[in-house]
Amino acid sequence: MSVQTIRNVFSVETGYRLSDDQIVNHFPNHYELTRKDLMVKNIKRYRKELEKEGSPLAEKDENGKYIYLDFVPVTFMLPADYNLFVEEFRKNPSSTWIMKPCGKAQGKGIFLINKLSQIKKWSRDSKTSSFVSQSSKEAYVISLYINNPLLIGGKKFDLRLYVLVSTYRPLRCYMYKLGFCRFCTVKYTPSTSELDNMFVHLTNVAIQKHGDDYNHIHGGKWTVSNLRLYLESTRGKEVTNKLFDEIHWIIVQSLKAVAPVMNNDKHCFECYGYDIIIDDKLKPWLIEVNASPSLTSSTANDRILKYNLINDTLNIAVPNGEIPDCKWNKSPPKEVLGNYEVL
Known part of the structure; x- marks a missing residue:
């Protein structure tokens, strides 16, 4: 279902009530995470709450910067x-x-x-x-x-990672192992003369596919496993593992930040598209979260990945292809997770 349809389904005006054999693929107020302004607002609130509780997570350095929670620009x-x-x-x-x-x-x-x-x-x-x-x-x-992005072949890239949430209270979330990197088609430069050149700065496929240097075979994409191999060979295994641990940690913290305000309806699950940028010091930054990550395929590999993503997601939400049940097991056993892993 589209986010607009979900809005109508849960609208007070429609008076529609979902039955036990109906489940939907968005939470009613998913925008608390997926609207750029609300995501930042909720993360700021979460930091303040942790600070008030005296949580070590909210610790700051001598410049007043969060040591652990500084993951959004x-x-x-x-x-x-x-x-x-x-x-x-x-x-x-x-x-x-x-x-x-x-x-x-x-x-x-x-x-x-x-x-x-x-x-x-x-x-x-x-x-x-x-x-x-x-x-x-x-x-x-x-x-x-982020004007010091990690570059590969001189080009800027970001990570698109898929995260499934089956329930917010208690929080149950799963990371899809087959994410990918999206590359710009033009080499990166921080030069002010190129500020208007979106082929240098924005990794969105919707923009890059119009560039003269766009490659329709690989679509300017790399698998996360290729990125991992590249980083292990150029930066070492230890720092690469640390980077990916930090990415997982950022995702969990962002979900914890919105969990208290999310309408945790039992009929809902949601697969989000997380966009992460890595800087040249191997620090990951959360840029945004998408409620309806594109399932359109731009290459043959893309089609396989997205087919498997949909298949694995539905295998968790609708086990064995049976009739949907809003009382489904929100913490499914490992063997049904497919390419998902518990965060």
Whole structure:
């Protein structure tokens, strides 16, 4: 089901009630995790709660930075946080920032800025209300751009990882082992003259497939297992294992951050598309989470991967291909997990 259909199913106005033999593939308010602004808001709240509890997870260094929970780039909501953003921008005026509309996907509406004048021009051009105002036709997030990404062959890439959640309370989540890397088609440069070149900066297939250098055979993709082999040979096994442990940890923390606000309806499960960027120090950053990760295949390998993903997901949610049951085992035995592993 699409997210729009789910919204209608769970809408108070429709008065629709799911029966015990109906299960659906989204949680009613999945957007608490999958809308860029709400994800950041929930993670910030989660950090504060852990701090209040005196949890060692919320420990900070001498500069006031979270030691363990610093996995999302510094982010502000616009227009609401405009003044806070300006304050942060002025601390480091040579930095680059990336602007994204909160409710769009596939790289639509994204652009990079490195001057305050650019954001003021955007404000005028998009005919939004004054940044002092709280209202806007379209909310944006602005995040510190990771300008030191790990490069392979001189090109930037990100990771698309699939994560299945069967229940939020208690949290039961599974990582799909067959994720992949998405590469840009043009070599990376932090040069300000290339800020507008999305073939350098955005890894989305929806953008890269229009590039002159796009390869239709491999689709600019690498399997996660290939990435692992590459990193083990260039950086060593120990640091590679540490990197992947950190990625798993980030995913679990992001789910814990939204668990208290998620409507944990027993008829629901959800497969999310996590986008992670690794910087040149091998630190992973959570960029965003997608509610409806694309199941369209761009290559033959892609088709096999996505076929198996759907198959393995349904084998967990609808064991043995039987009639769906909302009382299904949310902690299934290992033998039915297929390519999923427990996080």
